Amino acid sequence: MKRILNTVGAAAMAFAMTTGANAEDPVKIGILHSLSGTMAISETSLRDVVLMATDEINAKGGVLGKQIKPIVVDPASDWPLFAEKAKELITKHEVAVTFGCWTSVSRKSCLPVFEEYNQLLFYPVQYEGEEQSLNVFYTGASPNQQLIPAAQYAMDELGCKKFYLLGTDYVFPRTANKVLKAFLLSKGVPSENIMEEYTPFHHQDYQTIIGKVKKFAIGGDACVLSTINGDSNVPFYKEFANQGLTADDCPIVAFSVAEDELRAMDVPPLVGHLAAWNYFQSIKSRSNKTFVKNFKKYCAANNLPGGNDRVTDDPIEAAYFGVYVWAAAVEKCGSFDVDKVREAVYGLEFEAPGGAKKMHESNQHTLKPVYIGEIKKNGQFKIVWETEGLVVPESYSSYLHTDGKFPAPTGGPKKTAL
Amino acid sequence: MTRLRLRSYLSAVTLIALIWAGSSSADDASIRGHMHVLANGNADARYAAAGALVSTGDARLESFFESYLTDSLYLWNDVLLVGGDITEDDDLNEWVPLFDPLTRTPYLHGGEAALIMIDDLEEISPSRKERSFMLNSKHLLRLSSSSEHMRLSGAKKCGNLPGIPEAYEQLQLMGETDPVEIVRRTAQESARLISFQASLDDLTSEAHMLVVQDLAATKSIRGLSRIEAQLQSLPELRDLDVETRDRLEHLYASSIETIKGHISFVERCASVFQGLSLGSVLVLMALGLAITFGLMGVINMAHGEFMMLGAYATYEVQCLFNWLIERGVLSQSAFDWYYVAALPVAFLAAGMIGLIVEVSVIRFLYRKPLESLLATWGVGLVLIQLVRLRYGDNIGVTAPMWARGGIEIIQDVVLPYSRCFIIALCAVSMSLVYILMGKTRIGLRMRATMQNRDMAKGLGVNTQRVDRFTFAFGSGLAGIAGYAWTLIGGVTPDMGQKNFIIDSFLVVVTGGVGELAGVIFSGIGIGILTKFVEPLQFGDFTMGAIWAKVTLLVVIAIFIQFKPAGLFAPKGRLADV
Numbered sequence: 001m002k003r004i005l006n007t008v009g010a011a012a013m014a015f016a017m018t019t020g021a022n023a024e025d026p027v028k029i030g031i032l033h034s035l036s037g038t039m040a041i042s043e044t045s046l047r048d049v050v051l052m053a054t055d056e057i058n059a060k061g062g063v064l065g066k067q068i069k070p071i072v073v074d075p076a077s078d079w080p081l082f083a084e085k086a087k088e089l090i091t092k093h094e095v096a097v098t099f100g101c102w103t104s105v106s107r108k109s110c111l112p113v114f115e116e117y118n119q120l121l122f123y124p125v126q127y128e129g130e131e132q133s134l135n136v137f138y139t140g141a142s143p144n145q146q147l148i149p150a151a152q153y154a155m156d157e158l159g160c161k162k163f164y165l166l167g168t169d170y171v172f173p174r175t176a177n178k179v180l181k182a183f184l185l186s187k188g189v190p191s192e193n194i195m196e197e198y199t200p201f202h203h204q205d206y207q208t209i210i211g212k213v214k215k216f217a218i219g220g221d222a223c224v225l226s227t228i229n230g231d232s233n234v235p236f237y238k239e240f241a242n243q244g245l246t247a248d249d250c251p252i253v254a255f256s257v258a259e260d261e262l263r264a265m266d267v268p269p270l271v272g273h274l275a276a277w278n279y280f281q282s283i284k285s286r287s288n289k290t291f292v293k294n295f296k297k298y299c300a301a302n303n304l305p306g307g308n309d310r311v312t313d314d315p316i317e318a319a320y321f322g323v324y325v326w327a328a329a330v331e332k333c334g335s336f337d338v339d340k341v342r343e344a345v346y347g348l349e350f351e352a353p354g355g356a357k358k359m360h361e362s363n364q365h366t367l368k369p370v371y372i373g374e375i376k377k378n379g380q381f382k383i384v385w386e387t388e389g390l391v392v393p394e395s396y397s398s399y400l401h402t403d404g405k406f407p408a409p410t411g412g413p414k415k416t417a418l
Numbered sequence: 419m420t421r422l423r424l425r426s427y428l429s430a431v432t433l434i435a436l437i438w439a440g441s442s443s444a445d446d447a448s449i450r451g452h453m454h455v456l457a458n459g460n461a462d463a464r465y466a467a468a469g470a471l472v473s474t475g476d477a478r479l480e481s482f483f484e485s486y487l488t489d490s491l492y493l494w495n496d497v498l499l500v501g502g503d504i505t506e507d508d509d510l511n512e513w514v515p516l517f518d519p520l521t522r523t524p525y526l527h528g529g530e531a532a533l534i535m536i537d538d539l540e541e542i543s544p545s546r547k548e549r550s551f552m553l554n555s556k557h558l559l560r561l562s563s564s565s566e567h568m569r570l571s572g573a574k575k576c577g578n579l580p581g582i583p584e585a586y587e588q589l590q591l592m593g594e595t596d597p598v599e600i601v602r603r604t605a606q607e608s609a610r611l612i613s614f615q616a617s618l619d620d621l622t623s624e625a626h627m628l629v630v631q632d633l634a635a636t637k638s639i640r641g642l643s644r645i646e647a648q649l650q651s652l653p654e655l656r657d658l659d660v661e662t663r664d665r666l667e668h669l670y671a672s673s674i675e676t677i678k679g680h681i682s683f684v685e686r687c688a689s690v691f692q693g694l695s696l697g698s699v700l701v702l703m704a705l706g707l708a709i710t711f712g713l714m715g716v717i718n719m720a721h722g723e724f725m726m727l728g729a730y731a732t733y734e735v736q737c738l739f740n741w742l743i744e745r746g747v748l749s750q751s752a753f754d755w756y757y758v759a760a761l762p763v764a765f766l767a768a769g770m771i772g773l774i775v776e777v778s779v780i781r782f783l784y785r786k787p788l789e790s791l792l793a794t795w796g797v798g799l800v801l802i803q804l805v806r807l808r809y810g811d812n813i814g815v816t817a818p819m820w821a822r823g824g825i826e827i828i829q830d831v832v833l834p835y836s837r838c839f840i841i842a843l844c845a846v847s848m849s850l851v852y853i854l855m856g857k858t859r860i861g862l863r864m865r866a867t868m869q870n871r872d873m874a875k876g877l878g879v880n881t882q883r884v885d886r887f888t889f890a891f892g893s894g895l896a897g898i899a900g901y902a903w904t905l906i907g908g909v910t911p912d913m914g915q916k917n918f919i920i921d922s923f924l925v926v927v928t929g930g931v932g933e934l935a936g937v938i939f940s941g942i943g944i945g946i947l948t949k950f951v952e953p954l955q956f957g958d959f960t961m962g963a964i965w966a967k968v969t970l971l972v973v974i975a976i977f978i979q980f981k982p983a984g985l986f987a988p989k990g991r992l993a994d995v
Contacts, residue, residue, distance in 0.1 A: 040806070041910060169964055199963040202916045204907050205699075207692040208952040209963070211685070218640050220578030231916070234908030238817070242824055242834030242906075248571055264908055266816050305810025378504050 026062075026069035027336060029054065029323075030089035032100025032110070032121075037077025038201070038230060043102045045260055045310070046124060046319040047072060050099050052298045053323035063327045064334065071095055079109045086110040090117045096336045097122065097326050099319060103229075104128060104171045111136065115411035120338055122326060124319035126255065126277075128175035132395035134412030137345060138365045139318040139325070141278050142393040143179045149370040150253050150276035151180055151225065153385055155187065158251055160223040162193040164216055166209065167227035169198040176227050176255065182399035203232045206239040214243060217250035224252040233257055237270050247272030253372075258313035262379040263306070270375045277314040278368040279354040280381045291320070291353035311379070312353075318366075321352040325359060339413050358390060364409070365393030446520060449474060450498075453519060456486070457498045457542050472555040480559040480568060482519050483552050492516065492539040494532075499525050504536065512536040561588050566598045567823075573601060577608025577640065579615075586612050600826055607638050614644065621648075621655070622662050627669060634673035637680040639830060645670050645677075684830045689949045691827070695837040697945025698844035699906070701938055703918050704925035705847060706896035708937045710889055712926050713868045716780055717791040720798035721922055722914020724893040727771055728764035728900030729909045730805060733815050735760035754818035764901035765894040771801075772893025776886050784871075784885070798914065806911040815904040836905040843902050847895065848938060855934065864888050868932075928974055930984030939985055944970065 031050050033043035054068045062068055071093045075081040082101065089095045090113065098114070099122045101107040107123055114121045114135040126141035154160040163184055167173025177196055184194055195216060197209065216222050228236055233256070240252070252273045259281050262270070281292055292312050300307040329344035330336060348359045358367040367390040373381025396406040455467035471479055482500070485491050490501040494516065502515040516525040516532040524531035544552055560572025573592060576585040586609055593606030610632050617626035633641035649670040652663060703725065710718040739756035742748045775797055783790040817836060824834035855861040866874040867884045875881045899918075903909075907917070925944060929936025952966040961969070981987065 036803075036806075037912070038916070044810070197960070197962055200967065203963050204917050205696050205948075205963075207696065208689075208949060211688050211692070212953070215639070215681070219643060220575065231908045231910055231913070235906055238836075238906055239834070242822065242836055243832050244824055246571065248575065264814050264910070266814055268816075269822065305806075305808070 026067040027064075028069045028071050028093055028095045029326075030086075030093065030095035030098035030100065031070055031072045032075060032082065032085055032089065032098050033102065034077040034106075035072075035074040039077040039102050039106075041230065041264075042260065042315070045313075045316055046099075046102070048299060048302075048304055049295060049312075049316045049320045050323055052295060053320050055298075056294075057323065057327055063330050064336075068327075075100075075106065077106075079103075079105050082106045082110040083113050086113040086121075087117075090114075090119050095119075096330075097338075097341070099124070099322055099326075101125070102315070107136070108171070111411075118338055118411070118413055120326075120341065122319075122322035124322050125315045128172045129179070129395055129397055130175055130400070132364055132407075132409040134342065134364065134409050136364060136411075137322070137325070137359070138393070138395075139322045140315060140366075141368060141370075142365050142395060143176060143397050144394045145278060145368055145370055145391045146255060146276050147176055147180055147225075148183055148399075149387060149391070150255070150274075150372060151183055153274075153276070153372050154223045154225070154251070154253055155189075157385065158223060160221060160251075161189070162216060162219075162222035163189065163195070164213055164222060164224045164250075165194065165196045165227075166213075166224055167198055168203075168229040168232060169200055170229075173198065173227035173229070177225075179397045179399055180225060182397075186399060199228070199232060201230065201232070204235045206232075206236045207243075209236075210239045210243050210245070213240070213250060214245060217245070220249060222250050224250060226252050226254045227256055228254070229256045231264075233261060234265055237265060237273075241269030247274075258315070259311040259380060260313045260316070262375065263309070263311060265379075267375065267379045268377055271377050273375050274372055274384075275375070275381060276370065276372050277381075278370060279312075279314040279317040279352075280371055280373050280383055281312045282373070282380045282383060283354050283371075285355060287351065287355075288353045291317070317353050321350065321357070324352075325350055360393055363393060363395045365395055367392055449476065449479070449520060453482070453498050457491070457493045468552065468555070472559065477559060477562040477564060478520055480556060480563050481522070483556045483559065485519070486542070486544055487552055487556070491519070491542040492534075493542055494534060494539050497525075498542070499532075501539075514539070558582065558585060561585060561592065566601055569596065569598075569601050570604055573605040573608050577604075577611040581612055581615055583612050583616065603636070603829070607633075607636050607640065610636060610638065611641060611644070614641065618648075621658065621666060627665075630669055630673050634676040637677055637829060639677060639681060642674065642677045642681070645673050649674065680830075684828070685953065687828055687831045689953065690946065691831065691833050693946030693949035694942065695833070695841055695945070696949060697942035698837075698841045699902070700921060700925050700945055701941035702840065702844045702847065702899045702902055703896075704922045704929075704937050704941055705844075705851065705934075706892045706894070706899065707922045707926050708929070708934055709851075709892035709895065711923070712931050712933070712937070713864070714784075714885070714888055714892070715787065715868075716783070716889070717787050717794065718892075719791060719795040719919065720775065720801065720914075721794075721896055722917070722919040723798040723801040724768045724772060724896035724914075725900035725903065725918050726805065726909075726911065726914040727768045727801065728897030729815070729904050729913065730809065730813075730900075731764040731767035731897065732757070732760040732901045732904050733809075733813055733909060735763050736815060754820060757818040757821070760901060761898065764897040766897075768897025768900070769890045769894030772896075773886060773890040775893070776889040780889060781882070781885065802911045802915070809911070813909055815909055817905055821905050839905065840902045843898070847898060848934075851895070851934065860884075860887065924974065928977065928984055930986035933984070933986035936984055936986035944974075947973065 031047055033047045034040050035044055035047065051070055054070050057063060058067050071089060073085045073089060075085045086098065089098055097120045101110065101121070101123050102125050104127050107127070110121070111133055115133060119135060121136045122139060123136050124139045126146050127138070129143040151163070154163070163180075165177045165180055167177055181194055181196065185191060195212075199209070213224060226236075233254075237252075254273070254275045257275050258277060281288075295312050295316070296308050296310055299310040304310070325345060325348060326341070328350055329341045329348060332348070333340040333344040335341070345359050347361045350357060355369065360367060369389065370387045370391055371383050372385040374384050376382050398404075449471065452467040452470045456464050485500045492499050492501050492514070498519055499516040500519045500522070502517060504512050504514045512535070513533050514536050516534060517523065518525055526532065557572045557575040560568045561576070563569050563572065569592070573589060576582040576589060589605045589609040589612070593602055593609055596602045596605060610629055613625070614629045614633060617623060617629050620626065630645060633645065649667065652667055652670070655663070658666070706724065707718060707721045710716050710721065736756050739748065739753055739759075743750055743753060779793050779797060780790065783793055821836045821839055824832040825838070826832050855865060863874070863879050863884050864887070866877070866879055867881045868888070871881055907913075925937060925941045928944065929938075929940035948966050948970055951961055951969050952963060954961045
């Protein structure tokens, strides 16, 4: 009797599994963003927007007729935990794709896991480049889509001759400043006109540095190119304004301050400073307006902190369209298989909230426009400059690899042993 | 190429300046006429209209240009208006109040102040060509502004390269007659920089020598790089005779020395002030901990969270004031008072929570240091998560107007008002704590209980009540530190763990556990030491914030080796308790 029951049970299970693979069972996706710790300040918004995108797709019937079921894990701003949680998503939850990470160190931490299992990660934040894994799609900016245009703008339009490269002490600012320095030197800026300085994470006392900036900018022809990350920005800008410096004396061009970060700042003293991104909430188009409204409504409806006061910004847009890119690629190739999806993503053209964009044919990055925005008193950016058309991404900077030899991409499908 | 561009740029500015210099004030009607062209005309007509506007020299136009540059000009029913702060309704439509561009009074529509949906307005923004033109004219107009900040920034910009030589006369006049000292000095310096640039055509002239001497006498930091450039290019100038060259070389070198001397003096003063202000922040942070940990012996890992609560209490008071202003109970001008009102609120809020924590957790853990360490750590985590759930991660505290900007104490040394306020707040709280501990009855009981709980109990002191009060008081002080922090730093739920807790313990331990005086000396000492180490340079290597911190920790580690009990170690029988 017991044996019969067992057989029936096994048969039922087998039946359930086959039907699950065929139709009604949802497809799982992983969301790997810190919801606690240092980076929660930025990454929570990305989780929210990815959930919103899956809701939207599900409402329209899902992907390949399947509903998407998001699995949210919290790596808690703890870099090694990113690798563990990625493994958990892949092996335990068997997700089809993962959306996640903010800091470069977290991406570097979980990258080996995605490569080992040949799984896909959509990474939505601008970063320092010098990486190209077949297991990652980079929907944020590569250096030539953010850093270089901004430095060019500072030279041409702001008339800057001296550059203060100020950053938080970790991999993104250090590599970014390497690229920036190589670029500035190649444009004939003498090396004594370039200052480079780093502060630890959470640095709070910027008195000495502002003193130096003041001395550096006394001639009125200097700017700060800031890669300061996270909560240090608040004391930095406050001290800058309190010591009597304004955007007229020395503009700050920031690479890590967007609308979301401005919510935590006292904006009036920042008016006139700049930021370089591939998207601003202030982009005037119908699709963007709808996106902004939907995001605010989503946050309010789900009782998320901030509610209607929430804003969108570059990484939020990149995280959002990442989900759509994946869904479109799946529809295109008619499969959830990683290798097929990867091929389908290459060269994919799509409509993002900020306008039409395109995935690169081979290097895993995204073709995007570049905008320079000036901070307005309502915490939004006025777009003062934009590129004509989309900028082609470079995973390895041509300013660092002057010989034209770029490393081969890592990861990808496992070579079958012969 | 660059020179050519510079020429054409200068000539454009000259044009403005010439019209501007010979102008008299125009009547409002013609100004409005020109403004209207800006909104409607073609590119050339707009350019001409902008020039005509500058030529009126009307200081009110400076803010008009500012609005033009920041995109807050709108055309509505063919009337040009300035937009105020944009508000959003529940449907996420944006509404903007409109003002007259010249008088800045609300624009009336049907007897009411106009509040228009932004989609119904045409935004007027300058073209790229007009932008740089506007920026330059802005600086000239600023010279006649009524605000000293505007005059100062205008005076500075006119002298900076490439400079606006046509502003020379005006600058000289300002250098003598402007009511504000720093504006006078900057205008004078800029005028000298302009004549320095002009005198470069003839280095042998008496005028050149004089202006270099003048620049040195003004201690012009802005002039330094220009004189240095002259000194460097001197050997390349072949047509100078030896005698003149020597004279120039001597003159340049001595001027550079004077200015550099001034700079190093300024830097030393700045280090002292910065150290003092960093020190006072540290003292304020550690003051509460000196009581809860130093006197009571509770290893209070939640100390940072009490500071965080103080900061959030400040934010709440700000929200309350905004709410009252929206409902018309308070006028907009009363907003700055929120910061005054927030002081007692921050103290009481943090104190109340401290009291609750004492009653529910701490009182079971006296004389159990390890358990209290873990328990308070847990309390801290709970508080962080509660605050995160309530507020999310991003909130902004607006500094009151009076705490913005700074005061120039010595030429080129600016001490921000916010930091002055913190130094003062630190001094006041320190003295109050001293008076409370040393001169009052409750202070006496507190000290008795902390020194020997059983003896105090035996002598009739209600030690439980004293413990409760002391812990709440220490927590309240932490709340005040968080309140002060909102002026200079950011507010996040985990600010306590990230920014404060380590530094606070460092100060208390270095100062000597149980001694309030130790907190002052070690706090200020650590502050000044950091600020002296940070700018140090060895060849190409600068210490910077990272190595300053490392150095500081090494110094303290060595210090603790030799004086394990800190600067002010308890002596005699107290040492054993």
